[in-house]
Amino acid sequence: MTAHAPTIARSGAARPSTSAAASGADGVTPPALEARGVTLAYDRAVVFEGLDLSIEQGRVTTLIGANGSGKSTLLKAFGRLLAPSAGSVELGGRPMKSLATREVARRLAILPQKPLTPSATTVRDLVSRGRHPHQSLLRPWTPQDSTVVDTALASTGLTELADRDAGSLSGGQLQRAWIALILAQEAPTILLDEPTTFLDLAHQLDVLRLVRSINRERGATVVMVLHDLTLAGRYSDRLVVVGEGRVIADGTPWEVLTPDTLRRAFALEAMVIPDPSSGAPLIVPVDPE
Amino acid sequence: MTTQAGSTQASGTAPGTAPGTAPHGHRFFGRLWRGRVVTATIGCLVAAVLVGILGIVAGSSSLSIADAVQTLLGAGTRAQNLIVLDLRLPRVVGGLLVGAALGLAGALTQTFARNPLATPDIIGVTSGASLGAVSAIVLAGGGYSVAAGLLSLGLPAVAAIGALTTAAIVYGLSWRGGVDSYRLILIGIGATATLTGITSYLIAKAQITEAATAAQWLVGSLSGISWASVWPVLVALIVITPLALVQSTSLDISQLGDDMSTGLGVAIQRHRLIVIVCAVLLTAAAVSASGPIEFVAFVAPQIARRLAKTGRPPLLASALVGAVVVAGGDALVRGVLPGEIPVGIITAIVGAPYLIWLLTRKSSREGTA
Numbered sequence: 001m002t003a004h005a006p007t008i009a010r011s012g013a014a015r016p017s018t019s020a021a022a023s024g025a026d027g028v029t030p031p032a033l034e035a036r037g038v039t040l041a042y043d044r045a046v047v048f049e050g051l052d053l054s055i056e057q058g059r060v061t062t063l064i065g066a067n068g069s070g071k072s073t074l075l076k077a078f079g080r081l082l083a084p085s086a087g088s089v090e091l092g093g094r095p096m097k098s099l100a101t102r103e104v105a106r107r108l109a110i111l112p113q114k115p116l117t118p119s120a121t122t123v124r125d126l127v128s129r130g131r132h133p134h135q136s137l138l139r140p141w142t143p144q145d146s147t148v149v150d151t152a153l154a155s156t157g158l159t160e161l162a163d164r165d166a167g168s169l170s171g172g173q174l175q176r177a178w179i180a181l182i183l184a185q186e187a188p189t190i191l192l193d194e195p196t197t198f199l200d201l202a203h204q205l206d207v208l209r210l211v212r213s214i215n216r217e218r219g220a221t222v223v224m225v226l227h228d229l230t231l232a233g234r235y236s237d238r239l240v241v242v243g244e245g246r247v248i249a250d251g252t253p254w255e256v257l258t259p260d261t262l263r264r265a266f267a268l269e270a271m272v273i274p275d276p277s278s279g280a281p282l283i284v285p286v287d288p289e
Numbered sequence: 290m291t292t293q294a295g296s297t298q299a300s301g302t303a304p305g306t307a308p309g310t311a312p313h314g315h316r317f318f319g320r321l322w323r324g325r326v327v328t329a330t331i332g333c334l335v336a337a338v339l340v341g342i343l344g345i346v347a348g349s350s351s352l353s354i355a356d357a358v359q360t361l362l363g364a365g366t367r368a369q370n371l372i373v374l375d376l377r378l379p380r381v382v383g384g385l386l387v388g389a390a391l392g393l394a395g396a397l398t399q400t401f402a403r404n405p406l407a408t409p410d411i412i413g414v415t416s417g418a419s420l421g422a423v424s425a426i427v428l429a430g431g432g433y434s435v436a437a438g439l440l441s442l443g444l445p446a447v448a449a450i451g452a453l454t455t456a457a458i459v460y461g462l463s464w465r466g467g468v469d470s471y472r473l474i475l476i477g478i479g480a481t482a483t484l485t486g487i488t489s490y491l492i493a494k495a496q497i498t499e500a501a502t503a504a505q506w507l508v509g510s511l512s513g514i515s516w517a518s519v520w521p522v523l524v525a526l527i528v529i530t531p532l533a534l535v536q537s538t539s540l541d542i543s544q545l546g547d548d549m550s551t552g553l554g555v556a557i558q559r560h561r562l563i564v565i566v567c568a569v570l571l572t573a574a575a576v577s578a579s580g581p582i583e584f585v586a587f588v589a590p591q592i593a594r595r596l597a598k599t600g601r602p603p604l605l606a607s608a609l610v611g612a613v614v615v616a617g618g619d620a621l622v623r624g625v626l627p628g629e630i631p632v633g634i635i636t637a638i639v640g641a642p643y644l645i646w647l648l649t650r651k652s653s654r655e656g657t658a
Contacts, residue, residue, distance in 0.1 A: 081548050105554025112548035116403070118541075120600040132542055133554035137535065185553065 030093040032057045032189045032221040033078050033108075037087035040070070040077050047073045048245050050087065057188075060215050060222045062236040064229060066266050069243040071225045072113065072193055078223060079110035079191045091189070105133035109187035111178055113194050117166050123177050124162040127152055130184030152183040156210060172203035179210060183218075190214065192224035196231070204228070208235040229266075233257050234280040241265045257281040326606065329597035333609035337385060340617045344381035345373055347624030383514040383578060384616035384632070386522040388585055390575040392611020393526075395586030396593070396602035397533060397568040400540045401561055404470035405647060408587040409572040412477030413455045415586075416484035418576035419507060421451020423488050426503045427495040445521040448577035449570060455480055456569045467547045468561070509582035509633020511619045518578040525574035526608075529567045533604055536564055544601055582633045584640020585611050591647070 031054035040048045047070040055061050055078070063071040076082040077089055080096050089096045091108055109130075118126070130152065131145045153159050156176040161169065166177060175195060182190055192211065196204040212235050215222050226232040232239060233253035241249040241256055249261045262268045268285060275282040345357040352372065359365055360373040395408045402412075409415045425447040459480050463473040488507070492500045506513070539560045543550045550557045572586065589611035590602030596610070597603045618639075619632040 076548075079548075079552060081551055101551065101556050102554035105552065108552075110548070110552035112546065112552065114546070115549040116544060116546040118544040118600040120598055121544075129542055129545065129553065132538065135538075 029057055031055055031090075032092065033223065034090040034093075035074075035077065035084075035087065036090065038077060038084040038089060039086035040073050040082060041085050042073075046245065048242075051246065053240065053247060053250075055189075055221065055223055056238075057221050058215070058219055059237040060212065060224070060235065061238045061240060062232045063223070063225045063240050063242060064227075064232050064265075065242040065248075069265075070245070071242050074242060075110075075191055075193050075223065075225050079108065080104060081110065081112070102133050105185065105187070107187050108189045108191065109182040109185040110191040111182050111193060111195060113197065115178055117174065119167055121166050122163050123158055123166050123169070123180075124149065124153065126166045126177055127158075127162075127180045127184050130181040130186075133185060133187075148186060149184050152180040155183065155213075156180040172199055172206060175199060175203070175207055176210065179207065179214075183214065188219070189221040189223070192222065194225050194227060196226065196228065204231060211235065229257060229262075230275070230281070230283050233283075234275065234278050253281050257283060323597070323599070326597045326599060326603050329593065330603065330606045330609065332596070333593070333606050333613060337609050337612045337616070340613050340620060341381050341385055343624075344384065344616050344620040345377045347620040348372075348377065379516045379519055380511050380514055380619065381616055383519045383522070384511050384619045385612040386519060386526060387511070387575045387579045387582065388589070388611035388613065388615030389608040390522055390526055390571040390611070391582065391585040391615070392589035392593070393530065393533060393604060393608040394568040394571040394575070395588075395611070396590035396604050396607035397540075397564050397571075398586070399590050400601045401543065401564045401568075402468055402470040402473055403544060404474065405587070405591055406474050406644075407470055407477075408590075409452075409568060410581070410583055410586055411481070412473055413459050413480030413484060414452045414477075414569050414572050415576055415581045415583075416481045416488070417455025418448040418452035418573045419581050420455075420484045420488045420491075421447040421449070421573075422577055422580075423491055423503045423507065424451075426506065427491050427499045429499075444518070445574055445577040449573035452569045452573040452576070453566075455484065456565060460565065505631075506580040508631040509580040509636070510631030511579055511615075512629060512631065514579060522574045522578045525571055529571055530604075530608070532563065533567045536560060536567075537604060540564070540601060540604075579615075580631075580633060582615055583637040584644065585614050585636050588636070588640045588643055589614055591643075 033055040035051055035053045038048060038051045038053075039046065040051070051074070053074070063074055065071040073082060077084055080089065080101070083097075091099065091104060096104060128145070128149050131141070131148065134145065135141065150159070153162050156179055158173070158176055158180055161173060161177075166174065169177060179192075179195070182192075195207050195211065199207065208231060211222055211224065214220050224236075226236075233256075236253060238251065239249075239253050239256040240247055241261060243265050248265045249256045257272050259270060259272060262270050262272075262283065268283075269288065270286055271284045272281045273284060274280070342354060342357055345361070346352050346354055352369070356365070356369060357373060360369045361378075365373060391409070394414075398407050398409055398412065398414075399405050401407075422444050425444055429443075459473065459477050460468075463469060463476045465472065492503050492507075495503065539550075539555045542553050542555050543557065543560065545553075547557055550560075575582070590607040592614075593606035593610045594602040597606055614636065615632060618635045622630045622632050622635060
């Protein structure tokens, strides 16, 4: 992604850039995101206490867990939508709190669960708002911004619908429009909170294939929250199971999606077999006798 | 993911759109100018100028439009100068400025709360300003000279304190980790009732002359307006309008919700604080000049939004529609209707049914401001 070059150059002036650090003496790539001793709470109801979790660059990591397990809460903390009451969240090795929110927005994009669709707004207008972090009074819209928006529309298959009112889109089309907005933001790390909710299976697959292509073609780091365990296993490099205020299991889909973990984390009796189409773990619930 | 092969060009691919025309607008100096918004704003500006001229002509002394324009350009007779420059001009300019301040304030609060019902009148800001102003009128209790001094400087200040305090309390009480617009509106209605009660109490306890002044002022009228009370509104508009316009991209982004706004790099708390303080100060300036002119802050942004066909009320057009509504209403009152009826009564009679209509429509089709 050539468009990322200015961002990297800018951060490189302040500290060793991520690529420089990657080829450093220790040869270890710093995590895209890292939670260090993070405590998260809503109105004193503690969801996580002293949680450590790091997200590697360039991979698709999916947070899964039962309802109310706090997976969305954790994603919000990574997206600085929820400030930890203790500990810190680091973005590319720097504490999130030390970065201006616009600076964070150039490196990290987040698609919340229920964004509001503005009225009387075309799809192109909506997607154009993704360029906001790259603009200011002194650096207004440029032809390059238009190119980025056109590319985002094209890669989500929305070019034909660009001049339609966003309110007239179907659920699947609208979700693609939101993803196009996130793409237009050109952040190397992307957070998605349940991007497949309210979509039928075909459109869920549509969105997840799009997410995977963003990861593979743009090299973006993706962290998402999903409900469907089989889909999570099929489209993720790494699964993190959360619950009871901690990480219950963490690893590749085959390491995590075991009958034992499913029983502990989801109270689910199930068999796990290889999906005949993709070879990913397929969860087959077992009815009690 | 299906991607259409070879369809990555810019706009103009939609059926029914002529190639080369971008239906969403054009960019000049890097800013997006939607044609419809520009047209609506210019149209409203022309309407405001026309209403201003009509306002100078309207009234008991007969003046032609040509006379009015001539006098404004400095070629009037002594009598014309007196009528136009000293008597009618402050009232017309006052009406235009008060309307603009109310329209802009309404556009700001409706946009930030994402709800057309969230206007300064409804969320208690206007009644806070009124209470401040009425307590100044009543408690000052002095002769005419004190009152005159108060009208130019003291009244706007006290009204601003009343409005800011109310806004802080209502906003603080409705805060639940974000603004819940219905909570804001309900608490605002409660605050309005309380503040109106206290205002009535003050008037009931006051001396008869002050009570009469306060009661007349509370109706919302331009009849008592003078250059001294117009200046604070002008200053408020000159200072606040650019501040508000700078917030317009953030206002656009904030329509996507709080989380999305933060994700896109809008410092949402700071943005909100700026927007609220702008709206509150504009309301206070307007209210201290003319008394509370009801429903203008509510109606003007909604008219402007429908004219411009935008997702949120356009700021400048809302201000201009407000100017047209107040100055036009006042011209109507003076020129057409018998007797001296305060313009606030007219805006309330016309505005309240519009509020009811919008409420009934809103329940059937949930929409954003």
